[in-house]
Amino acid sequence: xxxxxxxxxxxxxxxxxxxxxxxxxxxxxxxxxxxxxxxxxxxxxxxxxxxxxxxxxxxxxxxxxxxxxxxxxxxxxxxxxxxxxxxxxxxxxxxxxxxxxxxxxxxxxxxxxxxxxxxxxxxxxxxxxxxxxxxx
Numbered sequence: 001x002x003x004x005x006x007x008x009x010x011x012x013x014x015x016x017x018x019x020x021x022x023x024x025x026x027x028x029x030x031x032x033x034x035x036x037x038x039x040x041x042x043x044x045x046x047x048x049x050x051x052x053x054x055x056x057x058x059x060x061x062x063x064x065x066x067x068x069x070x071x072x073x074x075x076x077x078x079x080x081x082x083x084x085x086x087x088x089x090x091x092x093x094x095x096x097x098x099x100x101x102x103x104x105x106x107x108x109x110x111x112x113x114x115x116x117x118x119x120x121x122x123x124x125x126x127x128x129x130x131x132x133x134x135x136x
Contacts, residue, residue: 005065011089017084033066045106046069047069047071048069048070048071049070050130051073052076052080052098053076054121056128057116057118059130060131061133064108064125064132064135065135066108066109067108067109067136068107068108068134069107070105073102074100078096079120080095080118080128081094082098082104082130085117091115093106108134111136113131115130117129
């Protein structure tokens with residue numbers, strides 16, 4: 001019979017091995033880049049994912065270069081929306097279109113800081129908020 005101490009030690013060991021395996025998989029990506037004859041990159045535009053969970057966006061702050069597509073996925077159990085703090089901005093997704101499992105995509109074409117929030121679970125400054133920082 002396994003004692004609680006040995007069971008706990010085995011659980012820690014197995015968890016550590018699993019974490020190391022995941023870390024190794026994440027670090028083994030191909031970081032090579034190719035370029036055109038004119039010196040420019042021919043890499044396709046990237047997509048960065050932001051998960052809308054129940055009461056938070058993860059990650060809360062994302063920094064990306066111009067032209068990167070942001071993909072928000074409602075991974076929570078509740079409806080959410082993505083609303084820009086700046087009322088003059090023309091992007092975001094309404095509650096009816098962002099129920100659990102739904103996705104919303106937007107590509108930012110200008111550098112700047114784009115703050116947003118979920119109107120159900122936040123105010124513009126507190127709660128379920130996020131920021132996309134777009135660099136040149």
